[in-house]
Structures are given as structure tokens and as C-alpha cells.
Amino acid sequence: MLLALVTAVSSLTPAPRAALTPLRAPLVSRRPLPVASEAEATPSDAASAAAAPVDKELSGSTIRYDGLSEDMQQLVEEALVRRDRTRLIEGKPKYNSVQGMVDAYVELGKPKGWTREDAESEVVRYLQRQALRSEGGLDGAAQELPTFALLALVIVSAGYGYAVKIGLLPGA
Secondary structure: OHHHHHHHHHHHOOOOHHHHOOOOOOOOOOOOOOOOOOOOOOHHHHHHHHHOOOOOOOOOOOOOHHHOOHHHHHHHHHHHHHHHHHHHHOOOOOOOOHHHHHHHHHHHHHHHOOOHHHHHHHHHHHHHHHHHHHHOOOOOOOOHHHHHHHHHHHHHHHHHHHHHHHOOOOOO
16 A cells, blocks of 8 residues: 555656756857947947936935925934934034935935935935834933833743742742
8 A cells, every 4th residue: 555655656746847848949149249349339329328227226216305204304304413423423524414415425326327316315215214223223211221121020020930830940
């Protein structure tokens, strides 16, 4: 019976992939394509190169600072204050405003072909990420230490109570 089961299972295994696919010609030609130098380039080549989409390495669709809600604008401004503080510590000049940071990003994005709108979008996205990250994070507020000390006490007490209940530790 076991032999019949093994035989049935082995007959269900698929054949090797190479045996199933017919031989085909490669989809891409392997011979090198001729490349025109800048002197030989025609105006149509330049127009097609300009029309081809350029990867600007943007992190998403374009958003504007003015399009944010007032709450998000406030969070972005707070993130900018923290970024300026970090820049001062690093010995770099402050941006002072979102538009100042956009101006700096316009210069940084020139090699990638960024427009002012692209730079503004990247600045706003960066500051939004920083604001959201710091909003839920530990920032060293005075209540954090006592809160975590009490949480640790509750966890230890619950663990001790459970250990006594199941008999791992002697009860008092």
C-alpha cells in the first residue's frame, strides 16, 4: 500500500521546466546598437531625448505646503525648527523657513532636473515624515521616566503573581 502511494505521488510531480518549454530565439538582440556622437545627433534625436521621461528620484506625487491642513503645517514648522537646531549643531546655517529649505533643495536637485515644485514637494514630505516620527516617539519629557518605571513595576508584579499562582515560586 505504501509503495502504491509513493508511486502515485511520484507520478504527480511536474516534469522539469526545460523539458516543457520549446527553444525560442532570445527576445533581445545581442549585437551592439550604433550610438551617435553629439556632433552626429539630429534635431529629432534631441527632441525625443527631451520628451523621454527623466527619473527625478522623487519620493511620490507632487504636494504643496499651501495644500496642507493647518495642523499639518504647524507640525511641519515644528519639524523645521528641530531640523534647524540639528543644522546649527552640525555647524551649518539654518533654513529659517520652509521656503528657505525649498531654495536649498532647488540647488541640490538641479543635477536631477528638479523644478521648484519638485523641491517643495520633497521638503514637505521630508518634514512631514520627521514630524510624524517625533510625534509618536520618546522625546525625553519629564513624565516618561516615572511612567515607564510604573509600567515595569506592574509587569513585574503581574509576572510574580502568575508565577506564584502556577507554583513556580513559593507564595507569601
